[in-house]
Amino acid sequence: xxxxxxxxxxxxxxxxxxxxxxxxxxxxxxxxxxxxxxxxxxxxxxxxxxxxxxxxxxxxxxxxxxxxxxxxxxxxxxxxxxxxxxxxxxxxxxxxxxxxxxxxxxxxxxxxxxxxxxxxxxxxxxxxxxxxxxxxxxxxxxxxxxxxxxxxxxxxxxxxxxxxxxxxxxxxxxxxxxxxxxxxxxxxxxxxxxxxxxxxxxxxxxxxxxxxxxxxxxxxxxxxxxxxxxxxxxxxxxxxxxxxxxxxxxxxxxxxxxxxxxxxxxxxxxxxxxxxxxxxxxxxxxxxxxxxxxxxxxxxxxxxxxxxxxxxxxxxxxxxxxxxxxxxxxxxxxxxxxxxxxxxxxxxxxxxxxxxxxxxxxxxxxxxxxxxxx
Numbered sequence: 001x002x003x004x005x006x007x008x009x010x011x012x013x014x015x016x017x018x019x020x021x022x023x024x025x026x027x028x029x030x031x032x033x034x035x036x037x038x039x040x041x042x043x044x045x046x047x048x049x050x051x052x053x054x055x056x057x058x059x060x061x062x063x064x065x066x067x068x069x070x071x072x073x074x075x076x077x078x079x080x081x082x083x084x085x086x087x088x089x090x091x092x093x094x095x096x097x098x099x100x101x102x103x104x105x106x107x108x109x110x111x112x113x114x115x116x117x118x119x120x121x122x123x124x125x126x127x128x129x130x131x132x133x134x135x136x137x138x139x140x141x142x143x144x145x146x147x148x149x150x151x152x153x154x155x156x157x158x159x160x161x162x163x164x165x166x167x168x169x170x171x172x173x174x175x176x177x178x179x180x181x182x183x184x185x186x187x188x189x190x191x192x193x194x195x196x197x198x199x200x201x202x203x204x205x206x207x208x209x210x211x212x213x214x215x216x217x218x219x220x221x222x223x224x225x226x227x228x229x230x231x232x233x234x235x236x237x238x239x240x241x242x243x244x245x246x247x248x249x250x251x252x253x254x255x256x257x258x259x260x261x262x263x264x265x266x267x268x269x270x271x272x273x274x275x276x277x278x279x280x281x282x283x284x285x286x287x288x289x290x291x292x293x294x295x296x297x298x299x300x301x302x303x304x305x306x307x308x309x310x311x312x313x314x315x316x317x318x319x320x321x322x323x324x325x326x327x328x329x330x331x332x333x334x335x336x337x338x339x340x341x342x343x344x345x346x347x348x349x350x351x352x353x354x355x356x357x358x359x360x361x362x363x364x365x366x367x368x369x370x371x372x373x374x
Contacts, residue, residue, distance in 0.1 A: 186254050
């Protein structure tokens with residue numbers, strides 16, 4: 001199958017309409033400019049709430065090479081459970097739409113791109129390839145936390161193709177009887193000795209006595225929180241107080257884990273532009289069914305997006321408030337649209353729970369010995 005035909009004849013041309021058809025419709029919208037060909041495919045979809053980026057391909061040969069490598073790596077990484085049967089059996093494929101696993105991979109690739117990635121897609125593809133190669137699945141026991149009153153287990157697991165990164169960081173609380181309660185999952189990748197954090201997501205609504213006890217114990221993260229002053233309104237004290245304790249604990253364990261592997265540069269993403277655009281397009285389509293107005297859908301989207309973006313940033317800013325070993329290098333829009341943090345590696349904090357867990361990672365008997373880095 002010709003991957004480059006799928007990209008240039010389908011992905012590029014369907015993206016200008018905002019709808020890529022690969023059995024499911026993917027609401028991905030962008031323009032493309034091919035410098036060497038002096039050719040631009042201008043987005044045709046129009047909506048006030050869309051943020052339409054342009055994919056600037058300046059070195060077509062290098063871009064094509066990396067794109068082919070990315071699709072090949074994805075086909076090897078993601079098993080068939082990530083694709084519908086209608087694609088797997090090949091009956092949907094024709095020379096016009098080219099519906100296939102490869103087309104799905106390309107459509108979803110750009111749903112994880114930032115503005116900077118559209119401006120420099122070669123660096124973007126190199127980073128996405130590194131996310132495959134610089135991480136591998138692993139699992140180990142961190143030990144017993146007296147403050148949480150449970151054992152902690154850390155796993156790095158493969159994620160689904162439609163999520164932000166190939167791997168996710170999972171922390172589990174385990175009772176003496178063996179009951180397991182998973183904390184929110186952190187989506188990350190490693191490239192050039194930097195850890196890129198894209199999301200923290202909670203899909204666990206457990207209401208057992210054990211999970212309720214863990215949730216109560218997690219509120220110990222409130223110790224050490226005091227008044228601060230920052231340049232950004234969303235980072236003021238009231239907002240930094242508005243964090244989810246489990247998110248903060250997972251972030252703390254992740255940062256400590258990265259430190260054990262010698263990775264202390266942290267990049268926290270503020271927004272994935274195509275995921276925003278996908279919701280705008282979806283809202284517009286749903287509003288045509290006359291169930292709710294576009295404005296109602298849009299208000300809900302703004303609330304959810306604000307919560308997702310600001311909550312992720314607030315979580316890490318709150319962590320820097322507690323941990324003096326974490327230093328903010330730049331806020332979003334200062335260097336780029338990400339939050340940059342550096343960890344000097346010497347644990348200095350004002351919260352007993354966060355300190356104790358960081359020290360558990362430091363003293364763990366069975367830490368993965370640089371398995372994350374090949």
